[in-house]
Amino acid sequence: LLAGDDRIAGLDIGGTKLAVVLSNARGEVLAKRSEPTRAKEGPEAVIAQLLAMLEALLLDEGMWMQGLEGIGIACGGPLNSKTGVIYSPPNLPGWNAVPLKELVENATKLPVIVENDANAGALAELRFGNNPKIRNLVYMTMSTGIGGGIVLDGRIYHGTNDLAGEVGHQVVMPDGPECKCGKRGCLEAICSGPSIARRARQHAAAEDTLMLELAGNDLESITSAHVFAAARAGDSLASRIVDETAYYMGIGIANILQTLNPEVVRIGTIAVRNGDFFLEPLRRYVRQNTWPSIFEVCRIEAASLGESVGDLAAVATFLERQWELTGTD
Amino acid sequence: LLAGDDRIAGLDIGGTKLAVVLSNARGEVLAKRSEPTRAKEGPEAVIAQLLAMLEALLLDEGMWMQGLEGIGIACGGPLNSKTGVIYSPPNLPGWNAVPLKELVENATKLPVIVENDANAGALAELRFGNNPKIRNLVYMTMSTGIGGGIVLDGRIYHGTNDLAGEVGHQVVMPDGPECKCGKRGCLEAICSGPSIARRARQHAAAEDTLMLELAGNDLESITSAHVFAAARAGDSLASRIVDETAYYMGIGIANILQTLNPEVVRIGTIAVRNGDFFLEPLRRYVRQNTWPSIFEVCRIEAASLGESVGDLAAVATFLERQWELTGTD
Numbered sequence: 001l002l003a004g005d006d007r008i009a010g011l012d013i014g015g016t017k018l019a020v021v022l023s024n025a026r027g028e029v030l031a032k033r034s035e036p037t038r039a040k041e042g043p044e045a046v047i048a049q050l051l052a053m054l055e056a057l058l059l060d061e062g063m064w065m066q067g068l069e070g071i072g073i074a075c076g077g078p079l080n081s082k083t084g085v086i087y088s089p090p091n092l093p094g095w096n097a098v099p100l101k102e103l104v105e106n107a108t109k110l111p112v113i114v115e116n117d118a119n120a121g122a123l124a125e126l127r128f129g130n131n132p133k134i135r136n137l138v139y140m141t142m143s144t145g146i147g148g149g150i151v152l153d154g155r156i157y158h159g160t161n162d163l164a165g166e167v168g169h170q171v172v173m174p175d176g177p178e179c180k181c182g183k184r185g186c187l188e189a190i191c192s193g194p195s196i197a198r199r200a201r202q203h204a205a206a207e208d209t210l211m212l213e214l215a216g217n218d219l220e221s222i223t224s225a226h227v228f229a230a231a232r233a234g235d236s237l238a239s240r241i242v243d244e245t246a247y248y249m250g251i252g253i254a255n256i257l258q259t260l261n262p263e264v265v266r267i268g269t270i271a272v273r274n275g276d277f278f279l280e281p282l283r284r285y286v287r288q289n290t291w292p293s294i295f296e297v298c299r300i301e302a303a304s305l306g307e308s309v310g311d312l313a314a315v316a317t318f319l320e321r322q323w324e325l326t327g328t329d
Numbered sequence: 330l331l332a333g334d335d336r337i338a339g340l341d342i343g344g345t346k347l348a349v350v351l352s353n354a355r356g357e358v359l360a361k362r363s364e365p366t367r368a369k370e371g372p373e374a375v376i377a378q379l380l381a382m383l384e385a386l387l388l389d390e391g392m393w394m395q396g397l398e399g400i401g402i403a404c405g406g407p408l409n410s411k412t413g414v415i416y417s418p419p420n421l422p423g424w425n426a427v428p429l430k431e432l433v434e435n436a437t438k439l440p441v442i443v444e445n446d447a448n449a450g451a452l453a454e455l456r457f458g459n460n461p462k463i464r465n466l467v468y469m470t471m472s473t474g475i476g477g478g479i480v481l482d483g484r485i486y487h488g489t490n491d492l493a494g495e496v497g498h499q500v501v502m503p504d505g506p507e508c509k510c511g512k513r514g515c516l517e518a519i520c521s522g523p524s525i526a527r528r529a530r531q532h533a534a535a536e537d538t539l540m541l542e543l544a545g546n547d548l549e550s551i552t553s554a555h556v557f558a559a560a561r562a563g564d565s566l567a568s569r570i571v572d573e574t575a576y577y578m579g580i581g582i583a584n585i586l587q588t589l590n591p592e593v594v595r596i597g598t599i600a601v602r603n604g605d606f607f608l609e610p611l612r613r614y615v616r617q618n619t620w621p622s623i624f625e626v627c628r629i630e631a632a633s634l635g636e637s638v639g640d641l642a643a644v645a646t647f648l649e650r651q652w653e654l655t656g657t658d
Contacts, residue, residue: 078622136489150588157481159590160465160626170584171618174502174577183618248503255499259479259588261488289500289512293407297489 002322006069009057010314011050011104012117013075015039015091018046020053022061023315025069027128032311033057042094043086051107070111071104072318074120074310081162084114090180113321117141118165119156120313121303122149125266127316129304136262139303140167142249143269145180146188150260156320168192172251187252191245193224193270200227200241210235228274243281250285257290257298264299268309271302331651335398338386339643340379340433341446342404344368344420347375349382351390352644354398356457361640362386371423372415380436399440400433401647403449403639410491413443419509442650446470447494448485449642450632451478454595456645458633465591468632469496471578472598474509475517479589485649497521501580516581520574522599525553529570539564557603572610579614586619586627593628597638600631 002008002025012019019034033053038045058065076089084101086092104112115123122139126132135154141147146168150157157164168188169181176185177195189195200222204212210230215221230238253265271278283300303309331337331354341348348363362382367374387394405418413430415421433441444452451468455461464483470476475497479486486493497517498510505514506524518524529551533541539559544550559567582594600607612629632638 148588152481152486157589160592161590161622163620163623164588164590166587166590166620166623169587169620171501171580172503174580181620183620251500251503255584256588258495258498259477259493259585260486261490261493261495263489291492291495291498291510291512293490294492294495 002069002319007063007067008315008318009054009068009071010312010316010318011054011071011073012310012314013037013046013050013073013092014117014310015076015089018050018053019310020050020057021311021315022057022063023312025319027124027312027315027319029308029311031057031061039092043092043098043100046092047098047100047103047107051104054108065108065110068108068110070113070318070322071108072120072314072316072321073100073104073112073114074117074314074317075100075114077116077118077162079114079116079162081115081119081158084112086114111318113318115156115314115317116147116149116162116165117310117313118147119149119158120317121268121309122151122165123156123316123320124305124309124312125303126151126154127319128312129266129309130301131264131304134263136260136264138165138167138256138260138262138265139268139309140253140265141268142191142271143193146192146252148256152260155324167252167256170252170255172248172255187248190248191252196224196227196241196245196270197222199244200224200238203237203241207237209237211238224270225273228270228278232277242278246278246281247285250282251289253282253286253300254289257286257294261294262298264301266301266303268303269307272306275302331398331648336392336396337644337647338383338397338400339641339645339647340383340400340402341639341643342366342375342379342402342421343446343639344405344418347379347382348639349379349386350640350644351386351392352641354648356453356641356644356648358637358640360386360390368421372421372427372429375421376427376429376432376436380433383437394437394439397437397439399442399647399651400437401449401643401645401650402429402433402441402443403446403643403646404429404443406445406447406491408443408445408491410444410448410487413441415443440647442647444485444643444646445476445478445491445494446639446642447476448478448487449646450597450638451480451494452485452645452649453634453638453641454632455480455483456648457641458595458638459630460593460633463592465589465593467494467496467585467589467591467594468597468638469582469594470597471520471600472522475521475581477585481589484653496581496585499581499584501577501584516577519577520581522553525556525570525574525599526551528573529553529556529567532566532570536566538566540567553599554602557599557607561606571607575607575610576614579611580618582611582615582629583618586615586623590623591627593630595630595632597632598636601635604631 148167173185179186179189477496502514508515508518
């Protein structure tokens with residue numbers, strides 16, 4: 001059983017950024033490092049990079065590897081959360097069946113837990129976010145993609161082959177725009193950052209809009225941040241795109257509510273950065289598309305850990321598995 | 330702990346039909362009675378009717394009430410599965426906060442468990458259907474309405490206020506047809522029996538179709554059974570309506586798969602009656618709208634207990650709660 005001052009390392013493997021965090025068992029971050037991922041050099045190089053970052057962090061803190069209780073790793077899926085093997089995530093080229101858990105365990109002689117990053121984010125929100133008494137929580141990433149982690153009755157629900165929670169690829173617009181995943185009309189194909197920007201660019205050519213000015217008059221440079229900034233300034237096209245985003249995101253969340261009847265849905269990056277400007281229309285569309293008795297018990301919020309949810313995701317994963325093993329809560 | 334020969338009663342409360350079943354703990358039905366529900370007379374009358382049916386059934390079998398280990402009750406929701414209080418189901422007028430569990434416990438002096446009928450059906454499929462090793466199962470009713478019961482990691486998932494699994498009221502056609510629930514574009518508003526019949530009637534007036542003949546040339550008499558019968562006979566309009574039904578049902582099920590990554594989805598009445606004639610196009614549309622890695626691990630089937638799933642639903646509910654209490658599986 002872990003005590004509050006026990007030290008845990010959290011490793012966050014993203015396609016563009018690696019982060020290493022040192023934390024105690026209360027989820028307080030003691031030190032942190034991050035570097036751009038040397039993704040092109042393949043899995044061995046990235047894992048070596050990660051271990052070097054961890055060793056440098058420990059050195060700075062005057063610690064040895066054996067002073068850690070264990071390591072949690074959050075990584076893009078698909079992966080097997082039991083064996084800790086990674087299966088070709090779209091953002092990590094060349095990671096074909098990489099036994100990440102085993103490799104890091106062998107290198108560090110420490111217990112290692114590997115979890116999908118959206119699930120890990122859900123655990124961080126559950127354990128370290130607002131209101132830790134929550135039992136049923138859905139965490140949604142909303143940035144480059146739309147992912148999800150589902151906590152039911154206080155535990156991550158993994159599904160049959162670790163693919164539960166892929167709520168960004170529910171179909172909310174039959175025969176809608178093509179999604180990177182190969183399907184059509186997925187929530188992600190309309191409401192992810194790049195999808196919001198794509199819709200903005202499609203219309204910005206034909207219509208006078210502040211978005212274009214914010215993007216230095218370069219149509220191709222328009223991002224979702226420009227869309228939200230222009231909408232806040234009252235730009236009519238940008239406001240329509242934000243409203244449409246809230247509408248489809250509202251349908252997607254309403255469908256999750258009708259299926260899972262959760263206590264809270266927490267949404268990452270774009271919702272964190274835009275707060276009620278986005279959440280208010282979003283809640284209105286969720287309410288419109290779900291039952292009052294289901295809507296009333298569920299809070300629709302930005303991730304309560306804000307943009308630092310990623311820092312605690314990997315740590316929460318390790319702590320969670322320890323709690324499961326020891327049967328404590 | 331129950332032994333295989335222990336006797337359990339299952340009571341099934343529907344808006345049009347009441348059923349009482351005597352079973353052993355292996356889920357073998359020993360005797361059964363059913364009667365039309367005296368729904369108009371209100372809850373006291375219906376509960377009295379149900380208890381009289383149970384007493385008559387026991388008398389026939391030469392048993393006393395105290396020879397039963399307990400009673401499971403399956404009833405339309407909304408209801409509280411812990412307290413056993415029923416809150417105004419649409420098909421049971423006047424059932425406002427009826428303490429069903431308490432009333433039946435007081436009348437019989439037996440332990441009573443109350444469960445939502447779709448959840449109870451899911452439990453029956455889990456315990457007594459094909460392949461009892463399944464851990465993650467979604468059961469969908471598909472008749473007057475579309476309901477759902479979700480079994481995750483071997484247990485019914487109830488949600489925050491007993492409203493999980495209302496997958497028939499996910500939105501699959503934004504701004505689509507009005508649903509009885511008050512929303513628009515719900516799966517139920519397109520794919521339930523009455524919704525299939527409604528769409529058939531809308532088109533049958535303008536187009537030559539076998540459906541009209543099957544319904545005695547009375548447009549208003551067309552039912553979903555006529556639609557499927559005409560489609561089997563090659564009728565073009567009926568075939569289009571069946572295909573459209575499979576298309577939207579496919580999207581709804583695909584969305585469930587992306588969220589829950591289950592091992593099996595079992596579908597009631599309409600899928601049971603039409604088998605592969607409906608399930609084959611349905612599976613094609615599910616495949617088209619979900620990820621291969623999620624689709625491959627999930628079987629889309631008709632309820633394996635067929636139309637007798639209702640007989641075992643209430644019994645399975647009682648057994649399940651006993652298993653939970655004793656911690657055995």
